[in-house]
Amino acid sequence: xxxxxxxxxxxxxxxxxxxxxxxxxxxxxxxxxxxxxxxDGQIFKKLNENIWEFRCTNQNICFRLFAFWDKKDIKNILxxxxxxxxxxSQKTPAHEIDKAQQIRKKYLQQANEK
Numbered sequence: 727x728x729x730x731x732x733x734x735x736x737x738x739x740x741x742x743x744x745x746x747x748x749x750x751x752x753x754x755x756x757x758x759x760x761x762x763x764x765x766d767g768q769i770f771k772k773l774n775e776n777i778w779e780f781r782c783t784n785q786n787i788c789f790r791l792f793a794f795w796d797k798k799d800i801k802n803i804l805x806x807x808x809x810x811x812x813x814x815s816q817k818t819p820a821h822e823i824d825k826a827q828q829i830r831k832k833y834l835q836q837a838n839e840k
Contacts, residue, residue: 729762731795735807738829739791742810750784754791757782758807773818777826780807788813792826798837806833 735743743751758780761770772778773792780791790811796804808829811822 727763730765731762731803731805733758733762733793733805733807734796736809736829736833738809739807742791746789746810746812747784750782750787750789753782753784754780754789758791773823776830777823778805779818790818790822792822792829794826794830794833796833796837806830808833 743754746754757769760766761780769781770778771781776794778793778795780793782789790813792808792810793805794808796806808826809822811819
């Protein structure tokens with residue numbers, strides 16, 4: 727089965743993934759791979775117009791990795807993973823979504839300069 731999209735990890739996402747527990751990291755990678763194959767709103771969810779989140783739970787701890795679509799090439803749409811967090815409440819903190827928005831804005835500005 728062909729992947730629906732490719733995932734690129736920006737430095738903030740790499741840092742987050744390296745900081746979390748090995749089992750949580752493996753589960754997050756599994757969920758990312760799964761979301762590349764099927765559409766499952768439990769593991770890949772839209773938060774607002776531009777920001778999405780990959781989701782996983784490990785030992786009753788919720789992990790979120792934010793992402794956005796890079797639509798510059800319709801044939802090779804990319805998901806750019808930006809930053810992540812360990813959720814401590816039901817609602818995703820607005821400042822974390824804002825951080826993902828800022829990372830997206832910076833990425834798109836740099837991409838347009840190339």
